[in-house]
Amino acid sequence: MPPALKALLAQFAGAAGAFVLARNGWLTGLWPLVGAQAGLAAAAALALRSARWWLPIHLAFLPLAVAALQLGIAPVWYLAAFVLLLLVYWTSFRTQVPLYLSNRRTAAAVAGLLPAGRLRLLDIGAGTGSLLRPLARARPEGRFTGVELAPAPWLIGRLLCAPLPNIDWQRADLFALPWADYDAVYAFLSPVPMPTVWAKAVAEMRPDSVLISNSFAVPGVQPESIADVGDRRGTQLYVYRLPGPPNAGR
Incomplete structure (x- = not known):
């Protein structure tokens, strides 16, 4: 139900x-x-x-x-509050993914998990771009894509990310884009969509690419590593490296 x-x-x-x-x-x-x-x-x-x-x-x-x-x-204030909440949370009632914003400590920890050189990273449910902006500044050679569906966070993110040419900011559902072109996918969602996230990652991501999940593990899947961010909320990053084809190397 x-x-x-x-x-x-x-x-x-x-x-x-x-x-x-x-x-x-x-x-x-x-x-x-x-x-x-x-x-x-x-x-x-x-x-x-x-x-x-x-x-x-x-x-x-x-x-x-x-x-x-x-x-x-006055009733107009209730309407205004409803519209504001709708613009911020949009389809959260359906996806059960609230608005979470990654802090700077998390961005620094994610940067330490990424491969050197040119890379492409996708942030699904990117909020206002709080993860992508520090990463894009630290790694100007990289290409960072953020997708956000809720109108208010998307608009704020678009304005804040506009000065950074290596950020591609899109309004889309978190599962809308294909993931095959990315070296890493970052997710800060909720426990509910994690099985679907993993299924899409396995189906689309290249071997040896990584899925990084903030706070929420993939049920039944052992992460390659778990990184402690060291912030006040005790954030943990679950790192999953995508395997190659079953017969690779034979």
Whole structure:
């Protein structure tokens, strides 16, 4: 079941439970009912095996909505907030890939993992280009491609990357481009798409090229190495070297 549908069902279940409690006189007053709906929605999300991070969303959703209504905020501000979030997160509800930005320590660690000489690197889900810009400055002989689908990060990245001629900045789905022409592919996504990322890498990337995943390992695949970035969040980079054909060298 899609996560968004699970969330909708959980909210409906919480509302139905709160209605039953009110109908039978077991709870009265606005905030006790709001709290009951939130708790029941979170319990329903657990029963539906939603990801754990959905629980605080369910617990906070209706209480925050009721509190906002009591503040008398003009509806246009809600619309503006919705549009802003849409421009930033775009299809995150479908891909389950939020906006993560790589820091400078990560960029330096990635630079140490890349081969010397001319190279081509692809950053899938590149955000605002926070990884590509320091790499492009440090390796002017290289060619760096970033793909980002969400409009707001893509526009910010386009403006920030424009002064660097060795960055090719594209608005596209993270799986849209072929990966065969790249020496390295960098991903900072989420656990959900990693099996698909690995399948595409194996199908398209050249032997001895590398897939570097920030924080999220490929399930069931042993990385060639794991690099500790040494930043405050304890970032780890999982490095996978693509094998040659099964009969290579025979």
